Amino acid sequence: MKKTVTFDDIAKYTNFSKTTISRYFNNPDSLTLENQQKIADALVALNYKENKVGRILASGKTEIVGVMIPNLYLHYYSHMLNQLLSSYEAYGYKFLVFVGNENKSIERQYFQELLSYQIEGLIVLSYTISSEELASYNLPVVTVEREDQYTCSVNSDNYTGAVLAAELLMNKNCDVLIHVNGNVAEKTPSYQRIKGFEAFCKEHQLPHELIQSNLGNTYEKNIEGIRRSFESIDQKYAGKKKGxxxxxxxxxxxxxNLLFKKYGKLPDDYRIIGFDDSPISKEAVIPISTVSQQIEKMAEEAMDLLLMQMNERKKRRPTPLPAPIHRVVTPVLIERDTTS
Amino acid sequence: MKKTVTFDDIAKYTNFSKTTISRYFNNPDSLTLENQQKIADALVALNYKENKVGRILASGKTEIVGVMIPNLYLHYYSHMLNQLLSSYEAYGYKFLVFVGNENKSIERQYFQELLSYQIEGLIVLSYTISSEELASYNLPVVTVEREDQYTCSVNSDNYTGAVLAAELLMNKNCDVLIHVNGNVAEKTPSYQRIKGFEAFCKEHQLPHELIQSNLGNTYEKNIEGIRRSFESIDQKYAGKKKGxxxxxxxxxxxxxNLLFKKYGKLPDDYRIIGFDDSPISKEAVIPISTVSQQIEKMAEEAMDLLLMQMNERKKRRPTPLPAPIHRVVTPVLIERDTTS
Incomplete structure (x- = not known):
């Protein structure tokens, strides 16, 4: 087999003229669908498929999806990416992946590059570029767990997740329910964890406190911040059963860990629950109860929403979506040793 | 600005004939370097850069690197990928990323696809495809921490890492040194951890034991396996200071965690050290001493080795490497609370 298949080879094989072959690559719609198919078949037969770039130029179908992720340090993001990439076996899409590290100008530059590669769609987990700007790229887009006014999106039902957590603590007969959170912005989806917690406590007239403070962006800062909450809670609610x-x-x-350092165990007057079902919740000194966002399901829904849009684009007369579709995945409670 | 720039537009702008423009795209070396440059400049001026696919067809420079990763569940892999992707800012390369989940036939299929996208190079962390097969793709390749006989590679110096760990335990006056490991194959780089440990203990005539058993591939299996080692060590070496x-x-x-559950603390007759500097070593009930492979440095070396090969390919007369280059990154000891 020759290394490079030329227009001559394709012309001879198909009995079309070289001009027709050239038109196939430069303006395929000037040929009948039948003739497009004959040439497409010839390309496969001649092993022309070994050069996708030619095919892409002809069809506009790169089979490439762009993925923008804030970072891969957080297990949530690496797990989600793992699931998205694993969809290759089912759908054949390849993924150009970028981590933006919250740098808006680099992320925008990368987006521009992605567009120039004729990617077929975009899955965006990073949050520096507004959904309005993303929508203006005129490309199938799905955003995940971020601002999504103008884009199709998949989000976790954070509100229900918080309600499930508060309900579990109530059922464990805690005297007071406390929610510890950082300074999250009201418009981010995860702010709904605060809303859900407060609404549930008010509805059931449970004594409760929201402790919101700057808990920092590094593990070391997290320790400092949580230590302050720990000292305050341990003193203020001494003698009470704390959820x-x-x-x-x-x-x-x-x-x-602070409890174990002080008491050598989880004291009877504490019940604890986290959120995310990240590896640390299993690997902790005793396994921590948590709320799972069902990342597999979210990744599945994101690919499904994107495929729907990308497949529509491949039609001769695509119908644009009348409005963005927002899908919500309900989280599930995972009970472990810190609430038993 | 028109949406599509045609050969006509480029011909008018450059005062070349359409045939010349066509030759630029189909056989650029048939033009002088000067004329290639004039057309390249025109493409930029005409905003033709918005269609990379055309440029790729002309130059063969896709600026895309393929990355093959076994999975993103292990922090080692997601951290490494994060570092590789972050090199975009410095070098401009985009990454088509794939997780193979140890499925050889899917990985091979994906490799074939990657080649058809005219990627410029490959970074391979997954280990299902032999280095001999990877080398046969006739593409710049760097393998990381896996079998590498026929490919350029970056590896961590596992042997020295184990020596550093054993030396620390010796310096903490342990009566007996114990190494707990799974059933790793002798040809994998991480087997050198066993070699380094045993050689150091023999050289310093230290009482020691290697406990190697099937520790499983899931966290639950790991717990079972480590519990067996724990019970054996805690009984057999009672009264001795164990490293x-x-x-x-x-x-x-x-x-x-097993020690904390039994004793409520790390007993004085135990010193513990891990390997990898993964997040759990910091987040454990007390911070665990460990050996860091310097993932940032390894990712840097991998990109450097790949760039060297890719840049050579872009020369008019590339010189092939006389033999694969193998680089080794020395790990560093991180002392935390479990050895203090």
Whole structure:
């Protein structure tokens, strides 16, 4: 087999003229669908498939999806990416992946590059570029767990997740429910954890406290912040049975470690629950109860929403979506040793 | 600005004939370097850069690197990928990323696809495809921490890492040194951890034991396996000061949790060290001493080795490497609370 298949080879094989072959690559719609198919078949037969770039130029179908992730340090993101990439076996899409590290200008530059590669769609977990700007790229887009006014999206039902956590603590006969969270912005989806917690406590007239403070962006800062909450809670509610719900498993684990350092165990007057079902919730000194966002399911829904849009684009007369579709995945409670 | 720039537009702008423009795209070396440059400049001026696919067809420079990763569940892999992707800012390369989940036939299929996208190079962390097969793709390749006979590679110096760990335990006056590891194959780089441990103990005539057994591939199996080692060590060496070196931080953390459950603390007759500097070593009930492979440095060396090969390919007369280059990154000891 020759290394490079030329227009001559394709012309001879198909009995079309070289001009027709050229038109196939430069303006395929000037040929009948039948003739497009004949040439496409010839390309496969001649092993022309070994050069996708030519095919892409002809069809506009790169089979490439762009993925923008804030970072891969957080297990939530690496787990989600793992699930998205694993969809290759089912759908054949390849993924150009970028981590933006919250740098808006680099992320925008990368987006521009992605567009120039004729990617077929975008899955965006990073949050520096507004959904309005993303929508203006005129490309199938799905955003995940971030601002999504103008884009199709998949989000976790954070409100229900918080209600499930508070309900569990109530059922364990805690005297007071406490929610520890960082300074999250009201418009981010995870702010709904605060809303859900407060609404549930008010509805059931439970004594409760929201402890919101700057808990920092590094593990060392997290420790400092959680230590302050620990000292305050341990003193203020001495003698009471405390149910503490943390915004994530990392915070819950730090709190648990502080308890073990002080008491050598989880004292009977504490019940603890985290959020995310990240590895640390299993690997902690005793396994931590948590709320799972069902990352597999979220990744599945994201690919499904994107495929729907990408497949529509491949039609001769695509119908644009009348409005963005927002899907919500309900989280599930995972009871472990810190609430038993 | 028109949406599509045609050969006509480029011909008018450059005062070349359309045939010349066509030759630029199909056989650029038939033009002088000067004329190639004039057309390249015109493409930029005409905003033709918005369609990379055309440029790729002309130059063969996709600026895409393929990355093959076994999975993103293990922090080692997600951290490494994070570092590789972050090199975009410095070098401009984009990454088509794939997780193979140890499925050889899917990985091979994906490799074939990657080649058809005219990627410029490959970084391979997964280990299902032999280095001999990878080398046969005739593409710049760097393998990381896996079998590498026929490919350029970056590896961690596991032997020295184990020596550093054993030396620390010796310096903490342990009566007996114990190394707990799974059934790793002798040809994998991480087997050198066993070699380094045993050689150091023999050289310093230290009482020691290697406990190697099937520790399983899931966290639950790991717990079962480590519990068996724990019961054996705690009984057999009662009254002695035990220095236990684990093949990874996950094992070390499980062991530490078992100690806390039995004794409410790390007893004075135990010193513990893990390997990998993964997040759990910091987040454990007390921070675990460990050996860091310097993932940032390894990712840097991998990109450097790949760039060297890719840049050579872009020369008019590339010189092939006389033999694969193997780089080794020396790990560093991180002392924390389990050896103090």
């Amino acid at each position: 503490v719900f943390f915004a994530n498993d990392t915070y819950a684990n730090i709190f648990l | 236990v070196f684990f093949a990874n931080d996950t094992y070390a953390n499980i062991f530490l």
